Amino acid sequence: MTRKHEGEAGGPRRRAEIFTATLDMLGSLGYDSLTIEGVAQHSGVNKTTIYRWWSSKSELLRDALLHSHMLRFELPDTGSLRGDLTELAERVQALLDDEHRRTIVEAALVGAVRHQAMRELVVSFLDDRFGRHQPVFERAMARGDLPHDADPALLVDAMAGALWMRVLVRRGDVADTYTRDLVDMLMDGVQKSATLSGRPAR
Amino acid sequence: MTRKHEGEAGGPRRRAEIFTATLDMLGSLGYDSLTIEGVAQHSGVNKTTIYRWWSSKSELLRDALLHSHMLRFELPDTGSLRGDLTELAERVQALLDDEHRRTIVEAALVGAVRHQAMRELVVSFLDDRFGRHQPVFERAMARGDLPHDADPALLVDAMAGALWMRVLVRRGDVADTYTRDLVDMLMDGVQKSATLSGRPAR
Incomplete structure (x- = not known):
């Protein structure tokens, strides 16, 4: 049947x-x-x-x-890792900023904490999305933008995790420059990002 | 009364x-x-x-x-920002690795998604912890380890968020070197951390 x-x-x-x-x-x-x-x-x-x-x-x-x-977005090839990561962070933030879609993401994450079956679904979903974004990292490594031994999964965890903390937990405390600052920090490191970017102190 | x-x-x-x-x-x-x-x-x-x-x-x-x-830990002054952040990441990971304490954190985060009152409590808790960890960033700025316009909140979001994604969502997929790799990436940036640290490619 x-x-x-x-x-x-x-x-x-x-x-x-x-x-x-x-x-x-x-x-x-x-x-x-x-x-x-x-x-x-x-x-x-x-x-x-x-x-x-x-x-x-x-x-x-x-x-x-x-x-x-509803949970899908396409990532354009911007020609640089910084550009591609900024697009990714902005797409994720837009998804979480949309109340309808945020409710779905929240229910999935809440379910994942409580139910093994739901956690496996969330992990499959994240693996699938991570797979779809692989071209970003492959292109960056081919260009020499990213060392071959870098761990893209760690980068994606930190990016998605920071957005989760800021949008879903702290809610409403998101500066316009949050995604840009986040990508700068992940690209350049916290020791250099603020000074390298050449913007005035906040 | x-x-x-x-x-x-x-x-x-x-x-x-x-x-x-x-x-x-x-x-x-x-x-x-x-x-x-x-x-x-x-x-x-x-x-x-x-x-x-x-x-x-x-x-x-x-x-x-x-x-x-149960949810408290002290952070030693290791003399460097990298050392202090590693201590912080390891303390958070140890807290989440402990099943009893993880259950409490999960219930708080699940509650925060569903209830405005619980979200406010979680935000107060995070603000309190962030305040307790301020000396780490003040010492780093005084030493010149961290630019004065760096945003410690962004750093903490990325660190806590990555641990949340890895420990609570992906559960069981945490390499021994995860916290060290995470801190290296946040300190040096993803473009440099893997090569700078001088360890063999994984």
Whole structure:
């Protein structure tokens, strides 16, 4: 009865609506209360159709996180690591600044703390996004912008983690220059970034 | 009836047990289900005694977060910013690696996402800790290790945020050298840290 769905092309015709309903319900109800029945009702797609493609809520949620347009952004090639990281930080900040999408991210992170299954989904999601951003680091290494033994995962942790602390925890205390200052610090180091950037002291 | 309690010296005789019970219950039940009645029962201190000092659960929780020994650590003066930051990162990692204390931190952060009152408590807690760590940055600026226009809050966000991502989200994927690599990156910048540190490529 369960049919294998393949990558982005697989899934039923109203796939995008199902994913949107899934993430909306995750955001509004949290992981515990999310059900396939609820998604069916919210998306207007028959429950049996959803079950034909996804046999459990965690399978459905995995695909929704990975493939929904709501949590996705494209990164342009700006020609420099600093430019590319600034784009990445700004895209993440824009995502977190959008109340609807922030609610989904928060529900996923809260769920990850409480449920092993949700944590695995979040880790898959982060791995997938990290994979999509690999070209940024490959280009930088090819250009000589980044040493070959640098650890891009550490950089991404520090960048995403700082935005999480500032936007989700401290909320409302985000300077306009936050992403630029963050990227400068990660690029140049805290000892040099403030003086190197040549801007006046704050 | 409510008596003002002053700083760390104030509060009833069995203050430490009350704080421990409060944080234990936050960790096991979450912010929603935490009650002064529960803390009284768990600590064996009379409910009216607790109410004499703290008129609400958020007041009690604020003092427990700020003053309990469970979430506190002292930072030695190592003589360098790199050494001091490494101590700080290792103390935070040790706190998150301890399952009991991690549960408390997780409950506070989960609560902060869901409840305005809990978020304010977490922000007060972070501000308090940031204030306690100010001597690290003051010493570094006095020594010339850190430019006077550097932003220590950004540094702390990136450090705490990276540890949060690695320990609480990715859990179990923490290399022994993670804190050292993190501090090197924040000190020297990602472009230089890997080569400057002179260790072999991973």
